[in-house]
Amino acid sequence: MAMEFAVPGEMTAIGIARPGGPEALVPERRPVPVPRDGEVLIQVAAAGVNRPDVLQRQGKYPPPPGASDIPGLEVAGTIVAAGSGADMLVGQKVCALLAGGGYAEYAVAPAGQCLPVPDEYDLVEAAALPETLFTVWTNLFERAYVVEGDTVLVHGGTSGIGTMAITLCRLFDIRIVVTCGSDEKCAQALEWGASHAINYRTQDFVEEVKRITEGQGCQAVLDMVGGDYVPRNLDCLGDDGRHVSIAVLGGAKASIFIPAVMTKRLTITGSTLRARSVGFKSLVADELMRTVWSFVGQGKLRPAMDQRFALADAAKAHARMDAGAHFGKIVLVV
Structure with a gap:
């Protein structure tokens, strides 16, 4: 029997008030997304910050059709709900590649784009892996x-x-x-x-x-x-x-x-990755599971970590990326 989690109706997410500098990123209240068939709802522990997020903030890289307008292309956390065909995953710790929506307390992801995170692996580090x-x-x-x-x-x-x-x-x-x-x-x-x-x-x-x-x-x-x-x-x-x-x-x-x-x-x-199909990204996830993921369990595949910021401080995280002095990944911690 699948585990059950209490999921609220609303969450804090980072919206883009208008295209511009880091100050355009503002916390706001949004409905918690509902997973569709083959999708899972992840209670986000952390979200990676990437260059495409900066371009989206500047108005130069809109999300693909159907994707969330909330920035964020990768998260790690716990699956707390699932659409049909993915309910066996509820309760699992995962990291996931998204087409958008990562800067939030909850995010939906296609089940095929999720990778399991070992218990001893830091979820904040796991959030810096997928993209x-x-x-x-x-x-x-x-x-x-x-x-x-x-x-x-x-x-x-x-x-x-x-x-x-x-x-x-x-x-x-x-x-x-x-x-x-x-x-x-x-x-x-x-x-x-x-x-x-x-x-x-x-x-x-x-x-x-x-x-x-x-x-x-x-x-x-x-x-x-x-x-x-x-x-x-x-x-x-x-x-x-x-x-x-x-x-x-x-x-x-x-x-x-x-x-x-x-x-x-x-x-x-x-190539570009964000607009590729769920089918393609799921195939890549399968290949990574076969060829690379054992290194995660062994602790040999770890991201270079720069600074961690609270979700509400997304603007500060983007200012750090804009300055170009970072080494490795900047991560938002929920």
Whole structure:
């Protein structure tokens, strides 16, 4: 028999009063969402803060059709109610990938996008796993199909994505070169486990990658910058290299030298995650369960944690992200 929890009718959530700076995030009272077929209701213990949340706050990244307008793409907590087909999960501790709605005391998620959290694992840390884990896995390991012994270049080495990429590469014996904006951040990335860290303000990352790989180039680049980084990234790739774009923080257009793509047989690809179907995300969750999740139970897969803020202080959490000084993940604790 399924466990039963008392679920209130209303909850505190973070709304976006108007597009703008961190101060646009305000606590408000909202109805507790009701899970539909195949969905679960999670009593949220913590919610991860991610760059897409900032873009949504600024009015540049609206939620996909049907998704909650409350920001927040990942949570961890306890399942307290479920729609038909998912009721066997009530009472379980999980972390989940969402299309929105995470900055709240309760959130709904498709059951297929939930991953079980071991009893001894900190739920606040668990909340910092799904968004970066799904993103890095689908792009670096599936789209760029990196394997043991490869060398990869990842920009933003101290970001949530960068630190997750370092962790996964370390677990799968892949050499990872990261770029960072200061010597201090380079030192943090190396301490976290990066094989090499390049200060892009004082060093030419193309020349450094060539030096590190003894002129062979790397097998894959995970790029969140775009713009004029793209042709430089392609210069870093060796024969049959793969370039994967996941964001365009530095510009949405790039000019590339096509003969280099042809002679080195390069692959240029990319993806976004938020708008993908529940079916796709559920398949990724299944794959993560098979290939990666045992490391969570062993304590080997942990997110780099920056600061924790109370849910009501979401504006302060966003101000910290906007400042760019964070290392790893910023999390809201409910």
